Amino acid sequence: MPEVTEAPVEEPRPVSAHIGVRVENVSRSFAGRRGAVEALRGMSLRARPGEVVAVVGASGCGKSTLLELICGLQQPDAGTVAADPAVLMPQRDLLLPWASALDNAALALRARGVGRERARAAARPWFERFGLAGFESARPAALSGGMRQRVAFVRTLLAGKPVLALDEPFAALDALTRQEVQAWLAQTLAAEPRTVVLVTHDVEEAVLLADEVVVMSPRPGRAVATLPVGLARPRRRTDAAVVALRERALQALGAAT
Amino acid sequence: MSSGLRRVGGALPALAIVIVLVAAWELYAASGEVDSLLLPAPHEIAQALWEDRALLWDNFTVTAGEVLLGIVVAAVAGLACAVAIHLSPTLRRAVYPLLVASQTVPIPIFASLLVVWLGFGIAPKLVIIALIAFFPIAVTTLDALAAVDPEQRRLMRTLDASRLRTFRFVEAPAALPGLFSGAKIAVAVAVIGAVFAEQSGSDKGLGHLVQQAVPQMLTARAYAAVLILSAFAIALFGLLSLAERIALPWAFESRGGRSR
Structure with a gap:
């Protein structure tokens, strides 16, 4: 296992970052039990520093692989991944x-x-x-x-770390708690801006939180649509613009599957 | 109902079975079907327990000392093996087969050979006890170390944790319940190991006492010694369970009882 160098940073640092996240034409496959499984093929994604990008797609479309690539836990077979140092927040809280x-x-x-x-x-x-x-x-x-x-x-x-890789952080919560934590995350990011790649299967969550929604195809995953959100915050799920965007994203998702 | 009362209540069925078995044994012995020199009645064993109490106690302290010391040696060796194997794939390949091979050694024969080599002192007893008790400790600890969620390790990597810090903060605490499980198995087999070791060459200890008592037809005394040995193992097991509850409360409180 490669030793990871230990940064002397002790306080959370604001976005001083330079790259954000840049994923270009990335492919990644794994040796499965029945031959190779292609998780990603030609996936691209761009999150500018301080931007929140939500990635939505059906389950098993390579979203988690994408986050692991961004965090440097895996290397792409083809294409390039460039990102500021990223930290992973998995779906389960993994508290000790x-x-x-x-x-x-x-x-x-x-x-x-x-x-x-x-x-x-x-x-x-x-x-x-x-x-x-x-x-x-x-x-x-x-x-x-x-x-x-x-x-x-x-x-x-x-x-x-300047980049947060959030892997369905709210999927395990009940609906009411999820709304509460989503609102809270939106507030926190407003006060404490980071570059965020948020993987979710909840289109509404994506529209509520993100600056941009990337829709992925089923496996092998790639970006099939990129929807800029560009709405003022705080957003409410009942806002007409939010509803309209959610429908567009759902259509893109439906067309992809 | 308080938890103490509940625990006593939980022990009732087991107690009932013991009482029924002892009563059946007593009746069988009283029926005259079997010579009391061959199978003493429970009341004769109780009598031997009382009358030979000084002799039994002296020999018990010897055996208890061997067992306790042997378990300490076994725990240190087992823990060291588990950690070394866990941290180094090379050591895993080198040591794991030996670990398993160590359990294929026929203990009674090996015990006699050890006496030839190491004499009648405590050394061969410790070797035998440690040899059979370290294996469960090593294996359960190793399994607990390996059972740590891989996602947890990935998380530690994105937090820039070194291998050693991941071990210290995540894997080592997670392995503690495994260590306790292994130790609980170890205390049971350690007592058996002590008896084998004493019977192979010793002039004191309960194992030695049993060996002396049987040819002299002091079967009640032998049964009394067996009773003490098994009560001792049960007490050690209980103490470890208690220590586990005190030391690792989190292993018992996480959502709906013990999670492992």
Whole structure:
């Protein structure tokens, strides 16, 4: 396993980035049990620094592979991937069951060698901001799904990377909690801008949160439509423009499958 | 109902079975079908327990010391093996087959050979106990290390964690329940190992006592020794379960009981 160099960064840094995310004509296949499985073929995507790009597509269209390429966890077979340092936020919160909420968030710093107390001190203000105050010492099992997801998000932000790769971060939540956390994420990104690639199968979520929606074809995945959203925030799911865009995205998705 | 009461209540069915079995045994012995020198009645065993208490206690402390020390050696060796194999694919190829091979050694024969080599002291006992008790510890710990969610490892990589920090923050804590499971199996087999080791060459300990008692037709005493050995193993098992609950509360509280 290649050793990853450890950045000395301790505080989340604002977008000082330069590239954003640039995926050009990328192909990637895996050796499956019955021959090679082609996850992506000729996939392209562009997220300028500070932009939120949502990727929607049917399940199994290579969305997760795309995020792993962006995070540098995989290399493309063909094409190029250029991205500022990215951190992955997986669908499941992956909180450590033995650690307190605060230590789970601070893991992002501990992973880079920051001491326990300094890491906790850096994480604590985020608990205030994200409505988690008072739950610092609770273990994940004692938190609601929405709170767990917020703790996971603090961990993601504390990683201090300019690019966030969010892999269906709300898919495991119930509808009401999902709306709540979506609104909260929109607020957070407004205050704390990052380059975001948000993978989702929820077209409405994509339209609500993103600057641009990329529709992917079924496997092997590639971008079949790119819809600029260009609506003022905050957006509501009942806004006429949001509804119209959602329909356009659904049509593109339907045409692709 | 308090949790303590509930636990006592949970033990009732097992207790009932024991009482029924002991009663049946007592009746069978009382029927005169079998010589009490060959199969003593439960009340005779209880009597031997009381009358030979000083002798039994002296020998018990010897065996208990061997078992406890042997388990410590086994835990250190098993843990070291598991971590080394987990962290290094080369070591996995080199050591894993040996680990399995170590369990194919016929213990009673090997125990006699060890006595020839290491003498009558505690050394051959520790080797035997450690040899059979380290395997469950190594295997369950190794499995728990390997069972860590691969996605968790990927997450640690995007957080720029080195291999060692991923081990320290994610894999090592996740493996603790496995370590406890292995240790619980180990205490049961460790007691058996101690008896084998003592019977192969020793002048004290409960295993030695049983070996002496049987040819002298002191069968009640032998059964009493067996009873003590098994009570000791059960007590160790219970203590480990308790320690696990105290040390790893998270393994028991995560959504609807133990997750593994």
